Amino acid sequence: QKEVEQNSGPLSVPEGAIASLNCTYSDRGSQSFFWYRQYSGKSPELIMFIYSNGDKEDGRFTAQLNKASQYVSLLIRDSQPSDSATYLCAVWKNNDMRFGAGTRLTVKP
Amino acid sequence: GAVVSQHPSRVICKSGTSVKIECRSLDFQATTMFWYRQFPKQSLMLMATSNEGSKATYEQGVEKDKFLINHASLTLSTLTVTSAHPEDSSFYICSARDSGNYNEQFFGPGTRLTVL
Numbered sequence: 001q002k003e004v005e006q007n008s009g010p011l012s013v014p015e016g017a018i019a020s021l022n023c024t025y026s027d028r029g030s031q032s033f034f035w036y037r038q039y040s041g042k043s044p045e046l047i048m049f050i051y052s053n054g055d056k057e058d059g060r061f062t063a064q065l066n067k068a069s070q071y072v073s074l075l076i077r078d079s080q081p082s083d084s085a086t087y088l089c090a091v092w093k094n095n096d097m098r099f100g101a102g103t104r105l106t107v108k109p
Numbered sequence: 110g111a112v113v114s115q116h117p118s119r120v121i122c123k124s125g126t127s128v129k130i131e132c133r134s135l136d137f138q139a140t141t142m143f144w145y146r147q148f149p150k151q152s153l154m155l156m157a158t159s160n161e162g163s164k165a166t167y168e169q170g171v172e173k174d175k176f177l178i179n180h181a182s183l184t185l186s187t188l189t190v191t192s193a194h195p196e197d198s199s200f201y202i203c204s205a206r207d208s209g210n211y212n213e214q215f216f217g218p219g220t221r222l223t224v225l
Contacts, residue, residue, distance in 0.1 A: 034214070043202045043219040044153070088153070090214070095141065097206075097214055101152040 003027060004091050006100035014108050019076040021103050023089030026070070033065055033072045034090040037083075038102065044088055047074070079107040111137045113205050115217030122193055123225055129189045130220045132203030138183035139205035143214070144176070147200045159186040193224040 005024045013019045021035075032051040036044035050056045050063040050072065062075040072091075076083055086102040112135040122128050132142055142159040157178050158166045165178035177189040186205075190197055202219040 036216075041200075043200075043216040046213060046215060049213060092214075096158075097143075099153050099155075 002100075003098045004089055004100035006087075006089050006103045008101055009104040010106050011103055012106045012108060013079050015079060015081060017079050017107075019079045019083065019105055019107065021074040021076075021087050021089075021105065023072045023074075023091075023100055024070055025072070025089075025091045025098075027091070027093055028067075028070060030070075030091045030093045032092040033063070034092065034097070035061075035063060035072075035074045036088040036090060036099075038086045038088060040085075047087075076105075079105075081107050081109050083107050111135075111205075111207050111213070111215045113203065113215045113217040115203055115220055117220060118218060119221045119223075121223045121225065124194055125192055127189055127191045128193055128222060129187055130201055130203070130222075132186045132188070132205065132217050134184045134205040134207075134215075137205070137207045137209065139186075140183060140208055141206045142180060142186040143204045143206070144178060144186075144188050145202045145204065147202060147219075153202065156188075190222065193222070195224045198222055198224045 003026050034049040035047045038044040048058050050065045056063045060077045064073045084107050086104045088102045089100040114133045116131045140161045144156045145153040156171045159178045159180040161180045167173045180186040204214045204216045206214045
């Protein structure tokens with residue numbers, strides 16, 4: 001079992017819709033959870049992080065964490081074509097961060 | 110977010126030469142920096158963890174004598190690809206952890222290495 005699992009996609013949504021990206025992790029002791037966006041040919045950029053159960057909102061983005069289910073998700077409201085990218089989930093524990101393989105999102109105009 | 114710079118952004122070299130890539134945290138101190146490699150259409154692969162003032166920790170399968178890492182200060186880590194070969198051509202990305210800010214990890218812009 002991979003430490004951090006994501007559906008590779010591609011996930012395709014129409015412009016204006018809600019995009020839902022999911023991530024599961026294997027280490028129940030994981031402490032913090034991060035979402036990064038990576039455009040083709042560029043390095044990842046941090047979108048947001050979460051470390052408590054529940055929802056955390058930042059603009060059009062909402063991160064959701066359920067530690068009991070070992071599940072973290074990212075919702076993108078009012079998706080725009082510029083949101084088309086690969087989204088990486090990362091899990092941190094004890095000075096070690098592990099990345100999922102990423103989900104490729106395409107937002108169609 | 111914090112800024113991490115990487116230099117050079119792109120390098121082309123001949124097979125057998127060595128290439129040094131620098132990674133700097135510009136507005137925070139990073140006791141830990143990370144080096145990743147990413148091949149086209151693949152995920153990030155952690156190569157090594159660089160700790161200021163101590164030896165780097167390499168991931169399984171990464172040759173420490175080929176990929177030399179030095180983390181001499183709290184804002185600078187370097188990766189030297191020694192005796193580069195065409196199969197080392199890749200996108201090398203560093204990141205730095207801001208230990209004073211929820212351990213957020215910020216990435217440099219990456220270095221695209223092409224070995225002829």
